[in-house]
Amino acid sequence: MGGPRGLEVRDVVVRYGQRRGRTGTTAVDGVSLDVAAGEVLALLGPSGCGKSSLLRAVAGLEPVAGGAVTFDGSDLDGVPVHRRGFGLLFQDGQLFPHRDVAGNVGYGLADRPRAERTERVTELLSLVGLDGFGARPVAELSGGEKQRVALARSLAPRPRLLLLDEPLSALDRGLRERLAVEIRAVLHATGTTAVFVTHDHDEAFTVADRVAVMSAGRLLQVAPPEELWRAPASRTVAEFLGYQAFVPAPDGLLAVGPAGLRVEPGAAIDDGGEQRWPAVVVATTFRRGRSEVTVDVDLGAGEQRLVALADGSVPAVDDKVAVVLDRRGCAVVPA
Numbered sequence: 339m340g341g342p343r344g345l346e347v348r349d350v351v352v353r354y355g356q357r358r359g360r361t362g363t364t365a366v367d368g369v370s371l372d373v374a375a376g377e378v379l380a381l382l383g384p385s386g387c388g389k390s391s392l393l394r395a396v397a398g399l400e401p402v403a404g405g406a407v408t409f410d411g412s413d414l415d416g417v418p419v420h421r422r423g424f425g426l427l428f429q430d431g432q433l434f435p436h437r438d439v440a441g442n443v444g445y446g447l448a449d450r451p452r453a454e455r456t457e458r459v460t461e462l463l464s465l466v467g468l469d470g471f472g473a474r475p476v477a478e479l480s481g482g483e484k485q486r487v488a489l490a491r492s493l494a495p496r497p498r499l500l501l502l503d504e505p506l507s508a509l510d511r512g513l514r515e516r517l518a519v520e521i522r523a524v525l526h527a528t529g530t531t532a533v534f535v536t537h538d539h540d541e542a543f544t545v546a547d548r549v550a551v552m553s554a555g556r557l558l559q560v561a562p563p564e565e566l567w568r569a570p571a572s573r574t575v576a577e578f579l580g581y582q583a584f585v586p587a588p589d590g591l592l593a594v595g596p597a598g599l600r601v602e603p604g605a606a607i608d609d610g611g612e613q614r615w616p617a618v619v620v621a622t623t624f625r626r627g628r629s630e631v632t633v634d635v636d637l638g639a640g641e642q643r644l645v646a647l648a649d650g651s652v653p654a655v656d657d658k659v660a661v662v663l664d665r666r667g668c669a670v671v672p673a
């Protein structure tokens with residue numbers, strides 16, 4: 339009957355504070371979602387959209403008010419957290435302060451023979467780039483090292499599903515980007531099925547095979563990163579992914595991405611075909627090998643402050659320039 343089926347979430351509802359005469363808050367409002375065995379799925383959405391509530395419901399930390407959560411075909415209704423065989427990793431890795439690194443990583447292996455435990459701890463420390471760290475007290479670790487230890491600890495008992503709730507959000511940006519790449523590599527190397535909650539689209543795109551975008555308790559779109567970026571299902575999804583402006587187009591709305599505008603020197607002249615708009619330069623920055631020009635421009639929906647790329651010479655602040663669309667940096671969404 340085929341391989342393992344992984345996680346199935348069907349019409350799940352999570353509510354808080356519902357008492358007699360009070361409706362309470364509906365944090366998750368009928369979400370259905372599958373995560374295949376070995377797949378890494380990111381749950382992406384703004385603060386308060388219900389991502390953590392959904393994750394906690396899957397973990398068994400929050401009761402479901404409707405719908406069902408099943409794993410490999412069996413319903414988890416009434417199955418307590420510690421019987422689900424899932425691993426959990428939170429923003430603050432919650433290491434045991436009085437155990438050393440090896441003691442933390444081996445925590446979930448207490449029932450295994452000592453030799454096997456030692457071998458597994460060594461293997462995992464190597465996997466997360468912490469060879470030789472076993473005897474270190476956790477208090478002496480950096481934030482990034484602590485999260486690596488927490489990741490190793492959560493993977494040690496080979497959970498059938500790993501649930502990660504904003505595991506990188508307490509770290510600074512550079513470290514976050516590096517660790518996101520490492521987490522992806524570790525999850526794939528171990529064949530771990532995982533759900534990764536984040537509000538950061540770059541992080542979601544780095545870590546996940548598929549990204550599920552949530553808003554106000556509902557699922558808006560689920561797709562692999564490139565597909566989501568190329569074809570956002572709605573303006574809301576596009577806005578959340580970082581598309582910065584919207585221009586009416588014959589087949590819907592043209593969503594203008596971070597690389598969807600270019601500046602050209604000289605004030606705008608209408609040359610007939612191409613869409614060009616007059617703009618005023620507000621600031622220029624050089625980032626990641628390219629010049630980004632912040633401009634005030636009206637693309638038809640009122641003046642907005644947007645970012646355009648400069649190919650050639652970089653204009654000065656207060657210069658009048660023209661901005662043109664670069665279709666390669668745009669996507670069409672339904673109007």
Ligand SMILES: Nc1ncnc2c1ncn2[C@@H]1O[C@H](COP(=O)(O)OP(=O)(O)OP(=O)(O)O)[C@@H](O)[C@H]1O
Binds near residue numbers: 383386391392
């Ligand atoms: N224990 C709780 N009691 C009451 N309301 C809650 C509780 N936990 C969450 N909520 C509410 O449920 C909604 C969804 O919260 P949730 O934490 O799931 O969102 P989130 O997308 O994970 O946001 P964040 O990224 O800020 O954690 C919010 O309106 C929140 O205020």
